[in-house]
Amino acid sequence: MRLAxxxxxxxxxxxxxxxxxxxxxxxxxxxxxxxxxxxxxxRHHPELIETARLGVTDAMAYVLNCEPLHATITVSVWVGGSSACVAVEDGDGNTDTLYTLDRSALDAASLLAALMQIARRVAVSRTWDGAGGATRVHFELSAEGPVQA
Structure with missing residues (x-):
C-alpha cells in the first residue's frame, strides 16, 4: 500500500x-x-486525534459500503481555529455535489451513528466527477465538543 x-x-x-x-x-x-x-x-489539535481517528474510520466504512466506483478514496483535511474538517470521498476529490442527504437519511445510516454523536456537523453528499457518481462524507470536529441536537 502506498500513501502520497x-x-x-x-x-x-x-x-x-x-x-x-x-x-x-x-x-x-x-x-x-x-x-x-x-x-x-x-501539530494543530492533539485533543482531537482520537475523535478524528474514529470519525475517519466510520466515514471510510460508509463510503466503501456504498460500493465505490473509483479505485481510490480521497481524504481531505482542513485545520484551523478550534476545529478540523475532514472529507472522505470516493474518487479523486474533484467532484461537484449533486445533492446532500437529509437528516432522516443520516439518522438511518447505522455506519455513521458514532460519528454523528462525536462530530459538530456531519453531511453526506452524492457527487459527480464527469464519469460517474461518488459519495462524500464530511464532518467537523471542534475542540469545544459536539453540538447537542
Missing amino acids: MLSSPRTTTTDGEFYRLRVPAARSSARVAREALRAILE
Missing part, C-alpha cells in the same frame, strides 16, 4: 491548513488515513 500527499500544506484563504491524501479503496486503507490524521492533528 497530493498537495503540500498550504495556507488557505480561511486561515488554516489544507491536506489531501489518496488511499486505495479498500477497508485496510482506514489505518493509513487514521495515521495521517494523527500526524496532521499532532
Whole structure:
C-alpha cells in the first residue's frame, strides 16, 4: 500500500491548513488515513486525534459500503481555529455535489451513528466527477465538543 500527499500544506484563504491524501479503496486503507490524521492533528489539535481517528474510520466504512466506483478514496483535511474538517470521498476529490442527504437519511445510516454523536456537523453528499457518481462524507470536529441536537 502506498500513501502520497497530493498537495503540500498550504495556507488557505480561511486561515488554516489544507491536506489531501489518496488511499486505495479498500477497508485496510482506514489505518493509513487514521495515521495521517494523527500526524496532521499532532501539530494543530492533539485533543482531537482520537475523535478524528474514529470519525475517519466510520466515514471510510460508509463510503466503501456504498460500493465505490473509483479505485481510490480521497481524504481531505482542513485545520484551523478550534476545529478540523475532514472529507472522505470516493474518487479523486474533484467532484461537484449533486445533492446532500437529509437528516432522516443520516439518522438511518447505522455506519455513521458514532460519528454523528462525536462530530459538530456531519453531511453526506452524492457527487459527480464527469464519469460517474461518488459519495462524500464530511464532518467537523471542534475542540469545544459536539453540538447537542
